[in-house]
Amino acid sequence: xxxxxxxxxxxxxxxxxxxxxxxxxxxxxxxxxxxxxxxxxxxxxxxxxxxxxxxxxxxxxxxxxxxxxxxxxxxxxxxxxxxxxxxxxxxxxxxxxxxxxxxxxxxxxxxxxxxxxxxxxxxxxxxxxxxxxxxxxxxxxxxxxxxxxxxxxxxxxxxxxxxxxxxxxxxxxxxxxxxxxxxxxxxxxxxxxxxxxxxxxxxxxxxxx
Numbered sequence: 001x002x003x004x005x006x007x008x009x010x011x012x013x014x015x016x017x018x019x020x021x022x023x024x025x026x027x028x029x030x031x032x033x034x035x036x037x038x039x040x041x042x043x044x045x046x047x048x049x050x051x052x053x054x055x056x057x058x059x060x061x062x063x064x065x066x067x068x069x070x071x072x073x074x075x076x077x078x079x080x081x082x083x084x085x086x087x088x089x090x091x092x093x094x095x096x097x098x099x100x101x102x103x104x105x106x107x108x109x110x111x112x113x114x115x116x117x118x119x120x121x122x123x124x125x126x127x128x129x130x131x132x133x134x135x136x137x138x139x140x141x142x143x144x145x146x147x148x149x150x151x152x153x154x155x156x157x158x159x160x161x162x163x164x165x166x167x168x169x170x171x172x173x174x175x176x177x178x179x180x181x182x183x184x185x186x187x188x189x190x191x192x193x194x195x196x197x198x199x200x201x202x203x204x205x206x207x208x209x
Contacts, residue, residue, distance in 0.1 A: 005036055041084045045091050057095040057172050064176045068156065071149040072122070073129035073136075074183035075194040082192065090179055098172035105166055112165060115178045116157060122181040123149045129184040135197030137206045153177065 049055040077083035103111070128145035130136040136145065156177065160170035182188060189196065198207040 037080055037083065040080070041087050044084060045088060048088070048092065049095075054092075054095045054099065057098055057168065058091050060169060060172050061091050061094060061176050064156065064173060064180070068149070068152045068177065069180045069183075071145045071152060072127045072180060072184050073131075073145070074180065075129070075188040075192045076131055076133070077192050078194065086183075090176075090183075094172045094175035094179060097175050098168045101171070103166070108166055108171070112157075112160070112174045115174055115181075116153070119153050119177055119181050120150070122184050123153065126184050126186070129189075130197050132195045132197050132200035132203065135200070135203050135206075137197060137203060 045058060046055070049058040077086055123146060127149045128136050128142055136142055156173050160173045163170050165171075165174075188194075197203045
């Protein structure tokens with residue numbers, strides 16, 4: 001159904017009376033399909049955030065996604081239902097922890113330090129964690145993404161400590177980073193039955209040169 005909607009939008013609105021062929025058409029269809037698939041997901045997340053008065057925290061998570069997840073990458077769900085479930089988890093869990101978990105400063109400090117160390121490990125080991133659908137094959141680009149991942153991680157930790165690391169904003173930053181890291185690990189790829197570009201037969205030769 002979504003594929004048919006994507007084709008209709010492409011052929012009757014975006015490129016009406018124009019012809020797209022080959023890779024160009026496939027790329028455009030992929031982008032349109034991803035956008036359409038994401039609409040119900042974000043509507044549900046916004047409704048949940050509005051009902052439980054967490055839209056402010058959801059907004060912070062969205063910003064973190066842009067400045068951190070963009071560079072570190074991560075696995076993608078293969079079905080819309082799975083994507084909806086885990087996207088909701090991605091937004092809800094850090095928000096609930098930030099708003100309702102009253103942790104002593106000493107414990108939170110230890111947790112945040114462990115998450116920072118884990119994040120560095122994930123970045124060095126996995127970033128950028130791409131997929132075979134959206135591969136990152138350029139070696140220079142991969143190195144830049146890894147560097148930007150570290151810079152954005154440090155930046156967010158600096159912000160969280162400036163704002164008081166036991167505040168809601170700081171806690172949502174720290175625990176969103178943790179979930180982002182988990183989605184970039186191999187366990188998430190196995191869970192979602194997702195492949196890195198280097199695991200794909202189509203792109204393996206790009207990593208052996």
